[in-house]
Amino acid sequence: MSKVKVWDGFIRSFHWLLVLSIALLYFSAEEGMIELHFVAGFFTLALLVTRLIWGIIGSKTAKLTALIHSPQAVIASLKGNQAPLGHSAPGSYMVLLFFILLALQLTTGLMSSDGILTDGPLAQYVSSASIDTANWLHSLNFELLLYAIGLHVLAIVIYKLKGKPLVKAMITGSKQQTGTAPQALTTPPWLAWVIFFIVLVTVMATWGREPLSYLLS
Template sequence: MTASIPAQAQRPGLDATPAAQTRIWDLPTRVFHWVLAVAVIAQIATGFGGAMEWHFRIGYVLLALLLFRIAWGFVGGRWSRFSSFLYSPRSLRDYLRGRAPPDHLVGHSPLGALSVFALLLLLVVQVATGLVADDEIAASGPLAQFVPGAIVSAATYWHAMIGKWIVIGLASLHVLAVLFYVGVRRQRLVRPMITGDKRLPEGGTAPSRDDAASRLLAMAVFAACAAFATWIASLRP
């Protein structure tokens, strides 16, 4: 979740500053965002629909995507790096009180960052438990054979009975929050995640790097992550 700069957070005289399109979200981050959304929806659908082979396949895609996003959080564009949206509790408090500085509202806002980290962490846990889950009928994760039975049982229970509902709840809350910001607060959140750009005061915001070299790096990183996920998949009995 992202947020543009609300009027009350702008500095005096900011409206008179010439605005320019500034690259905030690099292409790899945008592709990750939308592919992840589709994959999560597909994973929920296949889980409830009992299409377990597809559930596993999409799970490996999610594994590769999450590994990529973790790596890209350190080497990606300026506003895709974790360092750009690691906020202190005080920053979150100031944001909720409408006193956040403008640079905290360019990429992920403090509240949006909390949502992003929560979703990423939960998805990592959900994928990890799926890799060691075993329903003792037809579905067994590729790593279940390597861990103690007690861990397999706990992971299976979490994955099938608890984690999936928390994922659905957080994802739904995320969508509702975006709709609120777009419909009520009139902040453009969706378009920048499609085009990558935001209209911001000229020269006031450092753009994200999004050139051919960075995109090639992203492809190499994702290829490594996909190769690892493929190897994990090959361990399934």
Template sequence: MKVWDLATRIYHWLQALLFILLVLSGFKGTGPHEPLGILLFTLIVWRLLWGVVGSESSRFGSFIKGPKTVIQYLLGRYPKKPGHNPAGGWMAIAMIAALFIQCITGIIMAGLISPLENLLIKEHLNTIGRLHDAGARLLLVMVTMHVGAIIVYKLKAQPLVKAMFSGIQQQLSDTQNLYFVSMIRAVLVLIVSGAVTTSLLILG
């Protein structure tokens, strides 16, 4: 059955592409690292807004579950449902949060928010730099765990990568109807996200 809308799939693959480019440019110290970071920041703002006003399976309320539900899932006592499973949902939130913090620390280091930079002394900026460096390494670990989980699910005949390309999750009943919003709303949310980034940079 159809689970992922086009906006969510575009976000997922753009995030993956930008992350790879940012890792390469960041650790090598060459390439358009700052512009790529700004693009990723805009993308994440888009996903945060889409998690509130987007399609049902993309909304945070649909896949953020309590500890009891996560434990039930890990013990194999949770029914198969469309979208993120309880553990995967929290992994998605952790990934988005880590990327968002990484973007914020990077923007501060780049001096793109001048009023804030003027309030920070050298020691503060050094600390932010260390956080940015540590965040990059943490994200590499998280991505490795994510890829590992994908491989495990593939071995269980649950092709998550294919689903994120096609939007269709296998082994689910078509009677489970999900609510999908139009791509027009996705474009409008993206425009708002771009405006947020632009405002941040102008004010900076």
């Protein structure tokens, strides 16, 4: 058995920051803390945009192209005939589903309104019927996101029961592999943080000044 680095520092931080952000987004929406909701939403937007860019220029296991598998590969993986370095074939589709649900949640949020004082920054460009649709989709899609999260965690537990401790790898970045496997990571993770910083500052400077100054006052 040898230790192989599978997840770079950015992927791991992206994952756990995403979990924290979604918890904060849920909490802030429930408590009517709309400014906090907006700032957490902009942070999540920057996380997702960076992750998608990292899916083009990042490490081998982060690549979006590594998420596309044939139905045969999904079946082979479910039968236990595949031990990939990165996401398994069914896991890859789960990841793609997350990216789609998150993108929809973020875009509908940008067009939503709390119906009292605060509108998402794109609400001014759309009709009031579109705002209503965005609000409805934002709420419905969140439920789908919750089902996806439940399924995701269930799958992780099943893998664990089958002797595959995936969570440890998402924390430490490394997996135990039989034989000598090549190191998977090539692009330096600091580059992802530079991209994240640029995206976050741009989003906050464009849309985040008002909610941020309200939160800081």
